[in-house]
Amino acid sequence: MAKIQARGVNREFQIRNTLGRKERLKVLEGFDLDINEGEFLSLLGPSGCGKSTFLSILAGLDKYDGGDILVDGRQLQERSFSRGIVFQSYALLPWRTVIKNLEVGLEIRHIPKHERRRTARQYLELVGLAAFENQYPHQLSGGMKQRIAIARVLAYQPDLLLMDEPFAALDAQTRENLQIELLRIWETDKKTIVFVTHSIDEAILMSDRVAFMSARPGHIKEIIEIDLPRPRTEDIRNSAEFAKIRKNLWGMLQDEVLKVQSYGGYL
Amino acid sequence: MKEKLYRAGDIFSRSVGLILFFILWEAAPRLGWVRSTYLAPPSRVFGALWLLALRGELARHALISLRRVMLGLLVSVAVGVVLGLFIGYFRRIDRILDLLFQAFRQMSAFALFPVFILLFGLGELSKTIIIFWASLWPVLLNTSSGVKNVDPVLIRSAKSMGASKAFIFINIIIPAAAPEIFTGIRLGGSYCVMAVVAAEMIGASSGLGYLVLYSEETFNVPEMYGGIVGLAILGIGLNWILHRAEKYFTSWKEV
Ligand SMILES: Nc1ncnc2c1ncn2[C@@H]1O[C@H](COP(=O)(O)OP(=O)(O)OP(=O)(O)O)[C@@H](O)[C@H]1O
Ligand SMILES: [Mg+2]
Numbered sequence: 001m002a003k004i005q006a007r008g009v010n011r012e013f014q015i016r017n018t019l020g021r022k023e024r025l026k027v028l029e030g031f032d033l034d035i036n037e038g039e040f041l042s043l044l045g046p047s048g049c050g051k052s053t054f055l056s057i058l059a060g061l062d063k064y065d066g067g068d069i070l071v072d073g074r075q076l077q078e079r080s081f082s083r084g085i086v087f088q089s090y091a092l093l094p095w096r097t098v099i100k101n102l103e104v105g106l107e108i109r110h111i112p113k114h115e116r117r118r119t120a121r122q123y124l125e126l127v128g129l130a131a132f133e134n135q136y137p138h139q140l141s142g143g144m145k146q147r148i149a150i151a152r153v154l155a156y157q158p159d160l161l162l163m164d165e166p167f168a169a170l171d172a173q174t175r176e177n178l179q180i181e182l183l184r185i186w187e188t189d190k191k192t193i194v195f196v197t198h199s200i201d202e203a204i205l206m207s208d209r210v211a212f213m214s215a216r217p218g219h220i221k222e223i224i225e226i227d228l229p230r231p232r233t234e235d236i237r238n239s240a241e242f243a244k245i246r247k248n249l250w251g252m253l254q255d256e257v258l259k260v261q262s263y264g265g266y267l
Numbered sequence: 268m269k270e271k272l273y274r275a276g277d278i279f280s281r282s283v284g285l286i287l288f289f290i291l292w293e294a295a296p297r298l299g300w301v302r303s304t305y306l307a308p309p310s311r312v313f314g315a316l317w318l319l320a321l322r323g324e325l326a327r328h329a330l331i332s333l334r335r336v337m338l339g340l341l342v343s344v345a346v347g348v349v350l351g352l353f354i355g356y357f358r359r360i361d362r363i364l365d366l367l368f369q370a371f372r373q374m375s376a377f378a379l380f381p382v383f384i385l386l387f388g389l390g391e392l393s394k395t396i397i398i399f400w401a402s403l404w405p406v407l408l409n410t411s412s413g414v415k416n417v418d419p420v421l422i423r424s425a426k427s428m429g430a431s432k433a434f435i436f437i438n439i440i441i442p443a444a445a446p447e448i449f450t451g452i453r454l455g456g457s458y459c460v461m462a463v464v465a466a467e468m469i470g471a472s473s474g475l476g477y478l479v480l481y482s483e484e485t486f487n488v489p490e491m492y493g494g495i496v497g498l499a500i501l502g503i504g505l506n507w508i509l510h511r512a513e514k515y516f517t518s519w520k521e522v
Pocket of ligand 2: 051052053164
């Protein structure tokens, strides 16, 4: 049985239209998705189709109006399973040093001080930033900030890791480095990751499966298994298999892409 | 060594305006541009200040003014920060009170002084209240706006990791709002110094504001300007202290 099962999830927002009248905006409708324990699942879809909305729902930050989300067979709301989000905008606390930022999740868990520090150091080392322990976020580059944000969420050791376009704000070189680094980290402990991206290449490189969403009202249109061997490294981008998968995906998606013209922000 | 020289030069260039002002001030009555019965030159003003200091009166008046300012500011910081946090956190309360508070903020403490005297008499209480009123609104409104301006993504990030409301309030909202709270407190501090003058000019028998008014009434013009200079120093000193406190608590901003 899948760890997380979304069944016919609906989500509507009250908005005001251009005339100032109240209107209902259907963002998710009939959203079905299974997420397996320990898999790396990417969510791709046109802008505004509800990817972030679904992630917020999974994170317990937003509610849904219909359907069910089951975690290990029980309703999402009844389950207090731990999860963390990595946002595109890092969301680091500017008044805390790097190491204290990493400790936030552990503080929430009431982990004693010395243990907190030890765990935080361990994850800081994992992302290669041990030397920056006492710096403040504004002293770091974007790529470093995102490494810290990832280390923070990993240090918290959540059951589910949610990432909302984590690398979208970074330059191409930094993005590629971080992709490989995230893969390396993920391959050591195989946490369940739901990863939102606009890049088909990124999705192929990272994922076990890629789920494609329709335009709003969003639902899953297609799920593709990526059976590239692991561990994956930088070189796999240039392999023949990678090119083949990419070509297949493009062929499959052509109609949808033409319809919304918003894939491929950085392909 | 070079750095020291540079710093000295920096301080000098920043003081040029002040020095020119004092030169002009000294010259104006001495050269007969202004009648010296109305404008005492700074040399005589500082002489008068020196005599006041020797007699112990300067310290007495200054300390009394300082105590009034600190008391009023302390109460308004305590009330303003607590209320501001509360109001900023509960959006619905903020909606209800916002217009009222904006109106209060615009209402001059000086205009309300007669009301405070009617209600609370001529004693210390109404003096504290006018100072309190003058500084309350910037503290309160800046605090609540600081709370409202917290980047929601910080809150969402903590919430996703299961943070309680109390944790978020103490560890995210308050530190994120701190810079704006301090801006409010510094503004409040300078309003306090203005308000204490008014408070000490009506029904008081001590304080720098009283000294200014009393000297004017007894035609002791140098002493009057001495009192004014004393008030300016009080304002600068208070601002410096508050600035230090702000730097201490929001040091992460510059390091
Ligand atoms: N709180 C809200 N109130 C009203 N409408 C909202 C709210 N949150 C999201 N929406 C709307 O829901 C739709 C989906 O938003 P969402 O952020 O989930 O899209 P997305 O797929 O993440 O898009 P992008 O790829 O651009 O990040 C958008 O049209 C958005 O305007
Ligand atoms: Mg989004």
